[in-house]
Amino acid sequence: MxxxxxxxxxxxxxxxxxxxxxxxxxxxxxxxxxxxxxxxxxxxxxxxxxxxxxxxxxxxxxxxxxxxxxxxxxxxxxxxxxxxxxxxxxxxxxxxxxxxxxxxxxxxxxxxxxxxxxxxxxxxxxxxxxxxxxxxxxxxxxxxxxxxxxxxxxxxxxxxxxxxxxxxxxxxxxxxxxxxxxxxxxxxxxxxxxxxxRGLTEVELSLYGPDTDLHSGSFGGAVPNPLHAMASMLAGLHDDAGRVTLPGFYDDVVPLTEEERRLFAKLPFDEEEWLRTAGNSRAAYGEQGFSTLERVWARPTAEVNGMWGGHTGPGGKTIVPAAAHAKISFRLVAGQDPAKVQRSFQDYVDANTPPGIRAEVTLGAGGFRxxxxxxxxxxxxxxxxxxxxxxxxxxxxxxxxxxxxxxxxxxxxxxxxxxxxxxxxxxxxxxxxxxxxxxxxxxxxxxxxxxxxxxxxxxx
Amino acid sequence: MxxxxxxxxxxxxxxxxxxxxxxxxxxxxxxxxxxxxxxxxxxxxxxxxxxxxxxxxxxxxxxxxxxxxxxxxxxxxxxxxxxxxxxxxxxxxxxxxxxxxxxxxxxxxxxxxxxxxxxxxxxxxxxxxxxxxxxxxxxxxxxxxxxxxxxxxxxxxxxxxxxxxxxxxxxxxxxxxxxxxxxxxxxxxxxxxxxxxRGLTEVELSLYGPDTDLHSGSFGGAVPNPLHAMASMLAGLHDDAGRVTLPGFYDDVVPLTEEERRLFAKLPFDEEEWLRTAGNSRAAYGEQGFSTLERVWARPTAEVNGMWGGHTGPGGKTIVPAAAHAKISFRLVAGQDPAKVQRSFQDYVDANTPPGIRAEVTLGAGGFRxxxxxxxxxxxxxxxxxxxxxxxxxxxxxxxxxxxxxxxxxxxxxxxxxxxxxxxxxxxxxxxxxxxxxxxxxxxxxxxxxxxxxxxxxxx
The missing domain is CATH 3.40.630.10 (Zn peptidases)
Structure with a gap:
């Protein structure tokens, strides 16, 4: 038999x-x-x-x-x-x-x-x-x-x-x-x-300005606003080509081989259908020079998972807030060391924290290679x-x-x-x-x- | 008498x-x-x-x-x-x-x-x-x-x-x-x-991506993330000289006269002491070419008062979030029309919303001239x-x-x-x-x- x-x-x-x-x-x-x-x-x-x-x-x-x-x-x-x-x-x-x-x-x-x-x-x-x-x-x-x-x-x-x-x-x-x-x-x-x-490693960034929320009439425009600094630092994590800007981020990445790319491309991929499964996302977007499947499967990312600071309740509150926070995770690909990526993020923060702002990076536990x-x-x-x-x-x-x-x-x-x-x-x-x-x-x-x-x- | x-x-x-x-x-x-x-x-x-x-x-x-x-x-x-x-x-x-x-x-x-x-x-x-x-x-x-x-x-x-x-x-x-x-x-x-x-006008910006939070492993790096778009749009509100980038923002501003600047400068201003009253802010920062007092009293501002989106609770959650939000207020000076500044913000959002992101601007009531x-x-x-x-x-x-x-x-x-x-x-x-x-x-x-x-x- x-x-x-x-x-x-x-x-x-x-x-x-x-x-x-x-x-x-x-x-x-x-x-x-x-x-x-x-x-x-x-x-x-x-x-x-x-x-x-x-x-x-x-x-x-x-x-x-x-x-x-x-x-x-x-x-x-x-x-x-x-x-x-x-x-x-x-x-x-x-x-x-x-x-x-x-x-x-x-x-x-x-x-x-x-x-x-x-x-x-x-x-x-x-x-x-x-x-x-x-x-x-x-x-x-x-x-x-x-x-x-x-x-x-x-x-x-x-x-x-x-x-x-x-x-x-x-x-x-x-x-x-x-x-x-x-x-x-x-x-x-x-x-x-x-x-x-893909692997994974996580960090949390907190930026601190004044000790307490300040009245934006009395102080706005003359002291650094942690939310502005956060926006700049997070915006700076990617360049115009959708690449992550952390120093050395791509150094250890094992590149896709031509054979792998050829075989990925043979898969009958319907991007419209995929966008529907992606919560009806309205467009594909990512690192230039790679297909959607390559981006998701074989390219590393920096993703802001959460961000908060200042007044987030109903109505207005005209303040310069005391602090801003963000949770960021990195999907990693073969060759990348989670601990090295975390160190690189710390370096990025050190190099990009504007005067008058104090930054605190909390490194997530281990993560996955x-x-x-x-x-x-x-x-x-x-x-x-x-x-x-x-x-x-x-x-x-x-x-x-x-x-x-x-x-x-x-x-x-x-x-x-x-x-x-x-x-x-x-x-x-x-x-x-x-x-x-x-x-x-x-x-x-x-x-x-x-x-x-x-x-x-x-x-x- | x-x-x-x-x-x-x-x-x-x-x-x-x-x-x-x-x-x-x-x-x-x-x-x-x-x-x-x-x-x-x-x-x-x-x-x-x-x-x-x-x-x-x-x-x-x-x-x-x-x-x-x-x-x-x-x-x-x-x-x-x-x-x-x-x-x-x-x-x-x-x-x-x-x-x-x-x-x-x-x-x-x-x-x-x-x-x-x-x-x-x-x-x-x-x-x-x-x-x-x-x-x-x-x-x-x-x-x-x-x-x-x-x-x-x-x-x-x-x-x-x-x-x-x-x-x-x-x-x-x-x-x-x-x-x-x-x-x-x-x-x-x-x-x-x-x-x-100063006058005041307020807006709220919401950016929407996927219908629901997405798993960042399955989708991260290949669809637009509303928090990234928010960071870029807020970071872009100011240029490197600390000036607000909204089109036409300064057009109607009544400039300070030399006489006013001279009289402001006569005030016995102690910046260190002022920074202490500003919640122990660590540095003065604002529009280049103006003193701290001029910035606070006579120059218009764009201030992010609050920002939120994605996972903001304890621990990590590796998502591409469905939405991002920010509250922004503008302090205005003589000559500026609150309604015109709101329209200019709407124009800025229209011009800078990346593909795949839907933007919604809520204009605050009236405001003050x-x-x-x-x-x-x-x-x-x-x-x-x-x-x-x-x-x-x-x-x-x-x-x-x-x-x-x-x-x-x-x-x-x-x-x-x-x-x-x-x-x-x-x-x-x-x-x-x-x-x-x-x-x-x-x-x-x-x-x-x-x-x-x-x-x-x-x-x-």
């Missing part, structure tokens, strides 16, 4: 298992659901035991528990792969916007509806089906390389304990490549692989082949503009990332009526089934 | 009267004191009757009542002067910071302490003593020109009813010059006259001579950076303003422990006594 036949034969059982797991409301962000998150970990551990993983452990953390499992290759010299995912889910509010009970998963045509169906229980569980299919098809009793799983329980709460968990268990988690199954494809009929996520998988790397090429075999068509490349704990995985475990995932942007993750396309989940299982042999060959 | 002797002889009675009036808590901003404001009007009307004004009327308004009085000159062809002041007072909070009961006025050395002592009851009442002194010294039974008084009861509440009151009673109030006794001198030993107040008394005008020269006779020294010129109803008086009654006042910036008006310097009040009375003959001569 080949991989595809095995998956078809076992699809109903796979869905029944998934529905059982989805029924557990493992909302890590709500302490009232602590026991549910633990039940979710126990359910997964039981399932992995059942399908034959020789080692399955529930790892306690200061927060919700993670599940670790390992299925060693027959050959102790074979490479090891770590699959990362999470078993916790987002809250379900606003509950009144759900058409069904978020924790009573239902199938509607090709769709399975329920919280966690796409993010991330469905995508974790296709690895179980994929591995069983691979073993069934090859007749082997062990995968061609050692397969490890780390399925954490607090990703939806920002993975605060993950770096420590990784560091404390680095030996157990040691691997040659990390497979991430927690992202999306371009479209159901345009399979693609994510090859990077960007993560990046070069499309020519052996692991990415192997994973792409696996997906192309499953989907029967060319697999394109995308990136994610957002940021997550993936960079921690790559950095702490010192292994490259590959993204094998079949979610869609239309899956409504983090929103009411989350769903997953069942045919895509099964293609995910098929991709995962081929992945082990492709990786084993590539990494040999 | 000459004017000075009369005033000395009647100083004790004058102070007793003033203390009686100050004991009435005529706080127009607090409805609980409505009856007190009416008592205050009645007290003044009774006092003016008592000292011989042939006509005394309490004028009802939709708000607190005003007091009108008229003492016609013997010669029906003589010019008329209107004295403007107010009998309402500021609230007294924070009451715990008063060393004495604000409505139980007490003398401490040369000072009389109590709410309204300087602003404005003391300065209204010195006209009563001055007029009596002038009549006693000349032996006449009527002043040399017709003296009218309009003492309103809601100045501390923004004089909302004053324009209508002036329009409805324009015939009764008709005059050749308006005397304002509600400002300050440079210092007790540097008598001065105010010759102008600046008021201005050229130092070479006959009325100002006459009033200056009167003050110089009283003080025995050169009277210098100042202006006020703030804005008030005085421009309405000049415009509606179509008469020039002169400012004869003896308050000090250290009188703590609007603050706890308001006081007035009694010797200055008596100099005010003496100035007022000379004023009528000086004006009668000048206006003949």
């Amino acid at each position: 080949d991989v595809r036949a095995y998956i078809e034969a076992n699809a109903a059982g796979f869905l029944a298992d998934l529905k059982e797991w989805l029924a557990i409301p493992s909302i890590s962000g709500n302490p009232a659901h602590d026991a549910d998150v633990r039940r979710s970990a126990a359910w997964l551990a039981g399932h992995l035991n059942e399908i034959g993983f020789p080692t399955v452990e529930v790892w306690e953390t200061p927060g919700p528990p993670a599940v670790f499992a390992e299925w060693p290759a027959a050959d102790p010299a074979a490479p090891a792969v770590l699959v990362y995912g999470h078993h916790d889910v987002q809250p379900v509010e606003p509950i009144e916007e759900w058409d069904t009970d978020p924790f009573a998963p239902v199938e509607r045509g090709d769709r399975l509806i329920g919280r966690g169906a796409s993010d991330d229980k469905g995508q974790v569980l296709f690895h179980s089906l994929g591995l069983r299919a691979a073993l069934a098809a090859s007749g082997a009793t062990a995968p061609p390389l050692t397969v490890k799983l780390l399925i954490e329980g607090e990703e939806e709460s920002g993975s605060p304990g993950l770096p420590d968990l990784l560091r404390h268990n680095a030996d157990r988690l040691a691997c040659d490549v990390i497979v991430i199954s927690d992202t999306t494809m371009w479209a159901a009929d345009v399979p693609s692989m994510c090859t990077g996520m 960007a993560c990046f998988s070069p499309i020519g790397s052996p692991a990415v090429r192997a994973a792409r082949r696996a997906m192309e075999r499953a989907f029967g068509t060319e697999v394109l490349f995308t990136r994610e503009g957002g940021s997550g704990p993936e960079a921690d995985l790559a950095e702490i475990l010192d292994a490259p990332l590959v993204f094998v995932a079949v979610g869609l942007d239309s899956d409504r993750i983090h929103a009411p009526n989350e769903k997953v396309e069942v045919p895509l989940l099964l293609k995910g299982a098929e991709s995962a089934a081929y992945l082990w042999e492709e990786l084993a060959t590539a990494l040999r | 000459d004017v000075r002797a009369y005033i000395e002889a009647n100083a004790a009675g004058f102070l007793a009267d003033l203390k009686e009036w100050l004991a009435i808590p005529s706080i127009s901003g607090n409805p609980a004191h409505d009856a007190d404001v009416r008592r205050s009007a009645a007290w003044l009307a009774g006092h003016l009757n008592e000292i011989g004004f042939p006509t005394v009327e309490v004028w009802e308004t939709p708000g607190p009542p005003a007091v009108f009085a008229e003492w016609p000159a013997a010669d029906p062809a003589a010019p008329a002067v209107l004295v403007y002041g107010h009998h309402d007072v500021q609230p007294v909070e924070p009451i715990e910071e008063w060393d004495t009961d604000p409505f139980a006025p007490v003398e401490r050395g040369d000072r009389l302490i109590g709410r309204g002592a300087s602003d404005d009851k003391g300065q209204v009442l010195f006209h009563s003593l001055g007029l009596r002194a002038a009549l006693a010294a000349s032996g006449a039974t009527a002043p040399p020109l017709t003296v009218k008084l309009l003492i309103e009861g809601e100045e501390e509440s923004g004089s909302p009813g004053l324009p209508d009151l002036l329009r409805h009673n324009a015939d009764r109030l008709a005059c050749d010059v308006i005397v304002i006794s509600d400002t300050t001198m440079w210092a007790a030993d540097v008598p001065s006259m105010c010759t102008g107040m 600046a008021c201005f008394s050229p130092i070479g005008s006959p009325a100002v020269r006459a009033a200056r001579r009167a003050m110089e006779r009283a003080f025995g020294t050169e009277v210098l010129f100042t202006r006020e950076g703030g804005s008030g109803p005085e421009a309405d008086l000049a415009e509606i009654l179509d008469a020039p303003l002169v400012f004869v006042a003896v308050g000090l910036d250290s009188d703590r008006i609007h603050a706890p422990n308001e006081k007035v310097e009694v010797p200055l009040l008596l100099k005010g009375a003496e100035s007022a006594a000379y004023l009528w003959e000086e004006l009668a001569t000048a206006l003949r």
